[in-house]
Amino acid sequence: MNVRSPRRVRSRRGEGDRLREEILNATEKLLIATKDIDAVSIRAVAEAVGVTPPSIYLHFAHKEELILEVCERQFAAFDAYIRGAAGECDDAVECVKAMGRSYIRYGLEHPEEYRFLFMSVTPEWAAVRVRERIQGLSGFGSLVTAVQRCIDDGAFASGDAFTVACGLWTGVHGITSLLISKPFFPWPEQEAFIEGCLDAYCRGL
Amino acid sequence: MNVRSPRRVRSRRGEGDRLREEILNATEKLLIATKDIDAVSIRAVAEAVGVTPPSIYLHFAHKEELILEVCERQFAAFDAYIRGAAGECDDAVECVKAMGRSYIRYGLEHPEEYRFLFMSVTPEWAAVRVRERIQGLSGFGSLVTAVQRCIDDGAFASGDAFTVACGLWTGVHGITSLLISKPFFPWPEQEAFIEGCLDAYCRGL
DNA sequence: GCGATAAGTTATCGCGGTTAACTTAGCCGA
DNA sequence: TCGGCTAAGTTAACCGCGATAACTTATCGC
Numbered sequence: 137m138n139v140r141s142p143r144r145v146r147s148r149r150g151e152g153d154r155l156r157e158e159i160l161n162a163t164e165k166l167l168i169a170t171k172d173i174d175a176v177s178i179r180a181v182a183e184a185v186g187v188t189p190p191s192i193y194l195h196f197a198h199k200e201e202l203i204l205e206v207c208e209r210q211f212a213a214f215d216a217y218i219r220g221a222a223g224e225c226d227d228a229v230e231c232v233k234a235m236g237r238s239y240i241r242y243g244l245e246h247p248e249e250y251r252f253l254f255m256s257v258t259p260e261w262a263a264v265r266v267r268e269r270i271q272g273l274s275g276f277g278s279l280v281t282a283v284q285r286c287i288d289d290g291a292f293a294s295g296d297a298f299t300v301a302c303g304l305w306t307g308v309h310g311i312t313s314l315l316i317s318k319p320f321f322p323w324p325e326q327e328a329f330i331e332g333c334l335d336a337y338c339r340g341l
Numbered sequence: 342m343n344v345r346s347p348r349r350v351r352s353r354r355g356e357g358d359r360l361r362e363e364i365l366n367a368t369e370k371l372l373i374a375t376k377d378i379d380a381v382s383i384r385a386v387a388e389a390v391g392v393t394p395p396s397i398y399l400h401f402a403h404k405e406e407l408i409l410e411v412c413e414r415q416f417a418a419f420d421a422y423i424r425g426a427a428g429e430c431d432d433a434v435e436c437v438k439a440m441g442r443s444y445i446r447y448g449l450e451h452p453e454e455y456r457f458l459f460m461s462v463t464p465e466w467a468a469v470r471v472r473e474r475i476q477g478l479s480g481f482g483s484l485v486t487a488v489q490r491c492i493d494d495g496a497f498a499s500g501d502a503f504t505v506a507c508g509l510w511t512g513v514h515g516i517t518s519l520l521i522s523k524p525f526f527p528w529p530e531q532e533a534f535i536e537g538c539l540d541a542y543c544r545g546l
Numbered sequence: 547g548c549g550a551t552a553a554g555t556t557a558t559c560g561c562g563g564t565t566a567a568c569t570t571a572g573c574c575g576a
Numbered sequence: 577t578c579g580g581c582t583a584a585g586t587t588a589a590c591c592g593c594g595a596t597a598a599c600t601t602a603t604c605g606c
Contacts (some may be wrong), residue, residue: 146552146553146601146602146603147552147554148552148553148602148603149551149552149553149571149602149603149604150552150604151552151553152552152553155553155554177592177593177594178593178594178595179592179593179594187554188554188555188556189593189594189595190554190555190556190595190596190597191553191554191555193594193595193596194552194553194554198594199593199594199595200515214353222582247462250391251462254519254522254523255460255518255522256522257456257521257522258522258523258525263525264525265523266523266525267525267526267527268524270523270526271527274584275571288554295537296529297527298529299534299537302529302534303534303537303538303541304529305515306512306515306516306519307511307512307515307520307538307542308515309515309518309519310510310511310512310513310514310515310516310518311511311515313460313514313515313518314459314511314514316462316511316565317459317460317462317463318459318463318472318475319463319468319470320463320468320469320471320472321476322471322472322476323507324501324503324504324507329504329507329508331509332500332504333508333511333512335545336508336542336545336546337512337541337542337545338545339544339545340540340541340542340543340544340545340546341541341545351570351583351584351585352583352584352585353571353572353573353583353584354571354572354582354583354584355573355583356584357583357584357585360584360585381563382562382563383562383563384562384563386562392586393586393587394563394586395564395565395566395585395586395587396584396585396586397563398563398565399583399584399585401554403563403564404562404563404564414576459603497564512561
């Protein structure tokens with residue numbers, strides 16, 4: 137019957153960017169709802185917005201650009217989450233551990249988003265933007281600061297705070313990503329395992 | 342002109358499995374040659390073997406099954422690589438570090454394969470097979486053994502060797518996978534960074 | 547009211563995985 | 577030796593995907 141899906145009203149002149157926003161929102165919603173990046177097709181997004189597929193290309197060069205932009209929004213959400221957890225501690229080492237804990241928790245609670253942000257290989261053309269996003273994360277900055285405090289307090293051996301922060305990042309990323317990608321592995325009891333790893337990492341530094 | 346690609350000779354009766362082997366070999370070759378999992382399409386594999394696409398489905402239920410089987414071969418190669426490095430050390434802690442080092446090196450030298458083995462979310466239907474593969478890795482067994490030796494020697498605090506091994510695994514995986522997925526990040530100088538992380542991990546245990 | 551142009555749509559391409567239905571070669575028993 | 581069963585493929589096609597070229601339509605400024 138070719139029942140036209142309820143077309144949305146066309147934007148006024150000069151308000152073309154409204155569609156852009158709607159596309160981004162719809163894509164984000166779809167990603168979260170389906171929990172499956174493969175379900176997020178240009179056609180599905182267009183359908184959700186109430187527009188035809190080619191219209192997407194008026195606002196995004198290609199699919200990956202659209203996804204990347206959604207991804208950048210997720211970075212912000214992620215960052216806010218981490219920062220929230222990091223604020224409530226006075227001991228520097230505790231602060232580092234708290235950030236690690238919340239990093240892992242975020243990943244486990246938002247596996248699809250985490251997968252997208254940190255587990256997929258970033259294409260060449262997006263490298264600069266993604267690097268800037270990661271470096272711009274106030275969470276990462278806070279981590280470096282917290283590590284520096286640990287070093288100053290003598291809790292960590294002296295060394296470069298940035299390097300140490302990178303090591304901690306890879307550490308929590310390893311836990312998060314393997315728990316996401318291989319959930320069926322006979323992991324030790326999760327909470328204790330995570331605490332044990334965080335303790336060991338911090339003790340060794 | 343529809344020049345028939347040089348068709349391979351049809352297998353004799355009862356020798357149907359020869360095609361299966363040829364498909365697996367071609368897929369593996371393609372994966373290694375193109376270094377791009379997306380380039381490995383059913384059609385490309387069929388072309389490489391000299392057969393039509395539907396023939397693939399005589400031997401594999403779907404594409405992922407084919408890929409999984411190639412993946413299982415890669416597990417064996419990976420395992421051999423790790424074991425090779427682990428054999429040549431007497432000190433238990435050095436042995437653990439050596440395994441970590443070679444784990445990371447393998448990943449960095451075979452990023453596409455590593456991505457496939459450890460960075461992609463294993464689908465439900467493959468979970469059992471993949472879990473068995475990982476647990477069956479003699480490399481993992483060797484790691485647990487080495488960790489146990491460290492504990493017995495008093496180099497590591499007492500604890501469950503399997504749990505500790507899991508922690509070490511997530512640690513080296515974190516380094517490997519982030520270096521692969523975010524190569525543009527301003528990482529510290531690689532070799533020193535890796536050594537530093539390995540040292541810290543072992544010191545903390 | 548009229549033309550320029552922003553904001554879309556229609557129609558179509560080529561590629562991917564996958565399936566149903568057909569063909570062909572070789573072995574086995576009468 | 578000949579007929580048929582069946583293993584080992586092929587042909588033709590479907591559907592969904594990302595993407596593009598060419599067309600339409602509504603709105604704004606003059």
